Amino acid sequence: MARKKSETGPARRGRPPAYDTETALKRATETFWRTGYSGTSLDKVAAATGMSPPSLYAVFGNKHALYLEALARYWEISLAATREALAGDHPLDEALMLAYDAALSIYFSGKGSARGCFVVGTAVTEVAEDAAIRSSVATGLRAIDADFEARFRLAQDKGELDREADPAALAILAAATMQTIAIRARAGARRADLREIARKAVTVICGRQPEAR
Amino acid sequence: MARKKSETGPARRGRPPAYDTETALKRATETFWRTGYSGTSLDKVAAATGMSPPSLYAVFGNKHALYLEALARYWEISLAATREALAGDHPLDEALMLAYDAALSIYFSGKGSARGCFVVGTAVTEVAEDAAIRSSVATGLRAIDADFEARFRLAQDKGELDREADPAALAILAAATMQTIAIRARAGARRADLREIARKAVTVICGRQPEAR
DNA sequence: GTATATTTGTATGGATCGTTATAAAAATCA
DNA sequence: TGATTTTTATAACGATCCATACAAATATAC
Numbered sequence: 001m002a003r004k005k006s007e008t009g010p011a012r013r014g015r016p017p018a019y020d021t022e023t024a025l026k027r028a029t030e031t032f033w034r035t036g037y038s039g040t041s042l043d044k045v046a047a048a049t050g051m052s053p054p055s056l057y058a059v060f061g062n063k064h065a066l067y068l069e070a071l072a073r074y075w076e077i078s079l080a081a082t083r084e085a086l087a088g089d090h091p092l093d094e095a096l097m098l099a100y101d102a103a104l105s106i107y108f109s110g111k112g113s114a115r116g117c118f119v120v121g122t123a124v125t126e127v128a129e130d131a132a133i134r135s136s137v138a139t140g141l142r143a144i145d146a147d148f149e150a151r152f153r154l155a156q157d158k159g160e161l162d163r164e165a166d167p168a169a170l171a172i173l174a175a176a177t178m179q180t181i182a183i184r185a186r187a188g189a190r191r192a193d194l195r196e197i198a199r200k201a202v203t204v205i206c207g208r209q210p211e212a213r
Numbered sequence: 214m215a216r217k218k219s220e221t222g223p224a225r226r227g228r229p230p231a232y233d234t235e236t237a238l239k240r241a242t243e244t245f246w247r248t249g250y251s252g253t254s255l256d257k258v259a260a261a262t263g264m265s266p267p268s269l270y271a272v273f274g275n276k277h278a279l280y281l282e283a284l285a286r287y288w289e290i291s292l293a294a295t296r297e298a299l300a301g302d303h304p305l306d307e308a309l310m311l312a313y314d315a316a317l318s319i320y321f322s323g324k325g326s327a328r329g330c331f332v333v334g335t336a337v338t339e340v341a342e343d344a345a346i347r348s349s350v351a352t353g354l355r356a357i358d359a360d361f362e363a364r365f366r367l368a369q370d371k372g373e374l375d376r377e378a379d380p381a382a383l384a385i386l387a388a389a390t391m392q393t394i395a396i397r398a399r400a401g402a403r404r405a406d407l408r409e410i411a412r413k414a415v416t417v418i419c420g421r422q423p424e425a426r
Numbered sequence: 427g428t429a430t431a432t433t434t435g436t437a438t439g440g441a442t443c444g445t446t447a448t449a450a451a452a453a454t455c456a
Numbered sequence: 457t458g459a460t461t462t463t464t465a466t467a468a469c470g471a472t473c474c475a476t477a478c479a480a481a482t483a484t485a486c
Contacts, residue, residue: 203382227433
């Protein structure tokens with residue numbers, strides 16, 4: 001629960017915070033993103049944020065709570081990116097490519113080699129033993145499926161997609177494509193190659209257009 | 214490089230090993246599988262294998278080398294399972310389902326909740342900062358793609374698959390389906406639901422059969 | 427038996443882990 | 457100014473990390 005959202009009230013009482021909570025969370029996220037939850041020590045987070053351990057604990061609680069907040073924020077951002085891509089009035093194949101381009105922008109953000117998806121790259125490992133992380137991941141995965149499925153249903157309504165197509169099945173494949181791209185990005189694949197993968201996947205998923213072109 | 218493969222020569226000299234290297238590697242793999250590489254201490258591995266830390270180091274080198282050997286062994290087993298499923302003379306859709314059933318058997322093996330895929334569940338996290346693990350993962354991913362692609366090409370030759378289909382694109386989708394199943398299994402999805410996902414994906418991937426049914 | 431070779435368990439080293447006690451620093455309120 | 461409030465940095469806590477020194481244990485070779 002990030003504070004610092006106070007609307008500059010009548011001036012706070014004690015010593016003012018030296019660091020912004022939002023940017024600290026962003027820096028912490030970047031650190032977890034690269035070395036995972038278990039592989040990231042709080043000292044590393046402290047170094048990345050410039051905050052001392054006691055300040056981190058005062059603001060975020062503990063390492064686990066900090067990671068959960070980073071995970072929740074990541075879901076917000078990445079799900080919003082997918083939704084925005086799918087929400088426009090583009091043709092189905094273009095909308096899907098916009099979603100994959102948005103994902104690629106996230107997966108290849110930051111300095112150095114690609115980090116892929118924060119969830120696939122760090123949360124999935126913890127999910128086996130950590131109920132809180134598992135819950136967050138499961139909920140997010142369902143949301144992705146639902147967003148894709150809604151777009152496929154809309155495509156059917158608009159006549160872009162064969163009436164006999166199965167929107168739920170296509171949604172799983174669309175989500176799977178996003179996830180394989182996330183894995184391959186982290187494993188070192190080139191962005192252009194991954195975009196080509198997305199393009200081919202979209203072609204298969206959209207299938208032959210209904211008669212009216 | 215696991216020893217203990219010696220063909221019972223003229224009787225070894227010193228005190229005989231108390232533990233079998235193969236079963237120790239299997240137990241170590243199971244431990245990494247659940248808590249990941251960074252999340253698994255050597256003490257935990259020692260407890261799981263029943264071996265003392267010095268014995269583990271004598272046999273496997275160090276924690277990193279032990280994990281790499283577990284990873285290599287996992288690739289061997291899982292790739293062999295996929296190949297065997299695709300190698301039979303079943304129809305394309307049945308062959309694909311055999312591959313997914315084999316994967317599900319691996320993902321749901323062991324006691325307790327499903328661990329998913331060892332690679333997706335543990336190696337992908339380390340891949341960002343560990344060159345050796347990254348190399349192993351990249352090679353394995355290429356192998357999966359190649360195995361699926363070969364099967365799709367065969368299907369075209371046998372007339373099971375539309376001549377205009379793109380075997381490479383379908384292979385990516387088939388691999389992506391396997392990976393999304395791995396992720397969802399670890400995140401708590403039920404086996405029956407994942408099998409249904411596989412079934413629907415196979416339907417989309419195989420597409421409409423060519424004229425001759 | 428004695429010497430040699432190899433593995434074993436115990437015990438521990440030095441570093442790092444997550445977390446917190448403590449007190450100085452920097453602001454407002456009186 | 458002095459009291460109060462809040463954040464800061466330093467330092468350290470016990471626990472655990474990966475790895476190894478050491479000597480007892482157990483086999484063969486002579």
